[in-house]
Amino acid sequence: xxxxxxxxxxxxxxxxxxxxxxxxxxxxxxxxxxxxxxxxxxxxxxxxxxxxxxxxxxxxxxxxxxxxxxxxxxxxxxxxxxxxx
Ligand SMILES: [Zn+2]
Numbered sequence: 285x286x287x288x289x290x291x292x293x294x295x296x297x298x299x300x301x302x303x304x305x306x307x308x309x310x311x312x313x314x315x316x317x318x319x320x321x322x323x324x325x326x327x328x329x330x331x332x333x334x335x336x337x338x339x340x341x342x343x344x345x346x347x348x349x350x351x352x353x354x355x356x357x358x359x360x361x362x363x364x365x366x367x368x369x
Contacts, residue, residue, distance in 0.1 A: 292318055294349035296356075301347055318347040 292303040304317040328335040
């Protein structure tokens with residue numbers, strides 16, 4: 285498996301993060317895998333006024349740095365939040 289380093293900016297603070305590109309176990313390209321950050325993907329949904337592709341498979345991917353997550357922990361939801369402090 286070939287891994288290539290690129291960069292991606294945090295969507296919140298614009299910090300440049302190292303990013304891995306590689307082929308996943310299912311053969312699909314992984315284009316967003318930030319270091320010192322998290323990756324979020326959406327397929328769109330009803331309710332968005334900008335992105336609701338209705339099952340076409342199109343996605344949007346964003347990275348958020350770990351610092352921005354921790355600085356905004358009061359806005360984070362999910363069972364994994366319990367271990368963060
Ligand atoms: Zn950030």
